[in-house]
Amino acid sequence: MRIVELVSVDGYVAFDLDCPTSAGGTRLAPDVTAGEAGLLARAMTYKLAVLGEPIGGAKAVLRAGDEDRDAVLERYCQEITPMVEKGGFLTASDLGTRTEDFASLPDYRPGSVMHQEVGGEPVDTMVTGLGVVVAAETALGGLAGRTLAVEGFGKVGGAVVREAVLRGARVVALSTLYGCVADPDGLDVAALERLRAEHGDACVTRLGLPVLPPESLYEVAADVLVPGARTGTLTAERAGRVRARVVAPAANVPYTEAGLRVLRERGVVTLADFVCSAGATIGYLGDRSGEVHDAASARAVVEERIAALTRQAMEHPDGPFAASCEVAERFLATWRDPEGLPDGPPLAPDA
Numbered sequence: 001m002r003i004v005e006l007v008s009v010d011g012y013v014a015f016d017l018d019c020p021t022s023a024g025g026t027r028l029a030p031d032v033t034a035g036e037a038g039l040l041a042r043a044m045t046y047k048l049a050v051l052g053e054p055i056g057g058a059k060a061v062l063r064a065g066d067e068d069r070d071a072v073l074e075r076y077c078q079e080i081t082p083m084v085e086k087g088g089f090l091t092a093s094d095l096g097t098r099t100e101d102f103a104s105l106p107d108y109r110p111g112s113v114m115h116q117e118v119g120g121e122p123v124d125t126m127v128t129g130l131g132v133v134v135a136a137e138t139a140l141g142g143l144a145g146r147t148l149a150v151e152g153f154g155k156v157g158g159a160v161v162r163e164a165v166l167r168g169a170r171v172v173a174l175s176t177l178y179g180c181v182a183d184p185d186g187l188d189v190a191a192l193e194r195l196r197a198e199h200g201d202a203c204v205t206r207l208g209l210p211v212l213p214p215e216s217l218y219e220v221a222a223d224v225l226v227p228g229a230r231t232g233t234l235t236a237e238r239a240g241r242v243r244a245r246v247v248a249p250a251a252n253v254p255y256t257e258a259g260l261r262v263l264r265e266r267g268v269v270t271l272a273d274f275v276c277s278a279g280a281t282i283g284y285l286g287d288r289s290g291e292v293h294d295a296a297s298a299r300a301v302v303e304e305r306i307a308a309l310t311r312q313a314m315e316h317p318d319g320p321f322a323a324s325c326e327v328a329e330r331f332l333a334t335w336r337d338p339e340g341l342p343d344g345p346p347l348a349p350d351a
Helices: 034-050 066-085 123-140 155-166 189-206 214-219 257-265 279-289 295-314 320-335
Strands: 002-005 011-015 026-029 056-063 147-151 170-176 179-182 222-226 244-247
Touching (some): 002 034, 011 034, 123 155, 123 244, 155 170, 155 189, 179 189, 179 214, 295 320
Parallel strands (some): 026 056, 147 170, 147 222, 222 244
């Protein structure tokens, strides 16, 4: 792991492996850390490996707020341009950033299918949400009549909710930074969408339901829990309170080592975050190879790939997270020397 401290902005770029090309998104938030960058780069290594791509994982994190994001991103893009020109670092949007933020980079492809919008939703966001939902659907054998508890209602959380409802599921709980709302009969998703457009994350306070603390989401009885926040949220303590049958993460590295162990001991199906959230990565790779040529083909490729990876993982005696790690590690061993392999899977440290 190599972590580069940026000089033009307050932030870091983490490179998990020493290799010619590394790829990963750029995250912007006021409280990101170098340690978070390293965890996310490791998750990206496993995501690329499980897809059979001989590319190292990377992640950039920029410490900034909304008031100075544009200036920070402009300086950041200028600083990383030499790395991008050499093919050493490929990046895209993540938490706090948008596709157009990277238009000045030399590898930006304005005509990319992944940059197009369908119904006002970027294709890369749509297929990220699709991947999470397909993984959950595959694990359960169907989503019609099933229930979801979803953490976060931003770009990806919104995509997860829309896709799940299209497939016949009910969203029975939703949380943002402002709190958690729940209804066992299913939340009014259309109303939440309208409220979010006007009030942002405060939408949960405008629905007319009791507003609980955000972490109450983990205790909601549901078929699927979708962690969608930051790294390390599923600690041992929280894992002991989870009432869902399946965890299908939209966020990267939600599990701590102890949290994963507790969930497994309690019989909760723990899907790998680096599989569930791989939709955009699959789409970008397919766009570059020519396999993806429009939104419909992006959806088809993502659904087929994530469903296949999830079916394979569900057959493993140690659970799907361990199975997906094995797939990734077997592939890494085909192009890395033993001393150049990651020193462990993408799990957050226990507090």
